[in-house]
Amino acid sequence: xxxxxxxxxxxxxxxxxxxxxxxxxxxxxxxxxxxxxxxxxxxxxxxxxxxxxxxxxxxxxxxxxxxxxxxxxxxxxxxxxxxxxxxxxxxxxxxxxxxxxxxxxxx
Numbered sequence: 001x002x003x004x005x006x007x008x009x010x011x012x013x014x015x016x017x018x019x020x021x022x023x024x025x026x027x028x029x030x031x032x033x034x035x036x037x038x039x040x041x042x043x044x045x046x047x048x049x050x051x052x053x054x055x056x057x058x059x060x061x062x063x064x065x066x067x068x069x070x071x072x073x074x075x076x077x078x079x080x081x082x083x084x085x086x087x088x089x090x091x092x093x094x095x096x097x098x099x100x101x102x103x104x105x106x107x
Contacts, residue, residue: 010045012062032060046085046092059085059092067092 005024009015013027016035027033028045037054046067048058059067061078069076069087076085076092084095 013043014064030060030062032064044091046094056090059087061085062094 007021007023008026009021010027010029010031012030014030014032015021015027016033016037018036019033020038021027021033022038022040025039026042027039028043028047030046031043032048033039033043033054034048034050034057036052037050038052039049039054041053043049043054044056046059046061047056048060049055050057059069059076061067061081061083063078063081063083065078065080067076067078067085069085074087075095076087077083078085086093086095
């Protein structure tokens with residue numbers, strides 16, 4: 001083996017049954033990879049990816065509910081827990097004011 005590339009699955013990410021993650025890919029925080037998806041590129045934080053190859057299909061909150069955005073560069077919110085998000089192109093970030101503290105210690 002000439003090259004070994006690390007695969008990174010960040011905090012809170014969910015990998016569906018029989019999903020395939022190619023080496024060297026990063027799965028973002030709280031991202032969802034659908035069952036059977038084949039991930040060949042990095043997955044952004046809060047993204048939902050589906051298919052072969054995996055494609056962006058939406059955005060999910062920390063609690064798992066869908067995030068609804070006004071437009072491609074706007075604010076969004078989770079209807080279930082009330083957290084708010086900012087979207088800029090293909091990146092989403094959690095607003096600091098509505099972010100809950102992350103639990104530390106064993107799960």
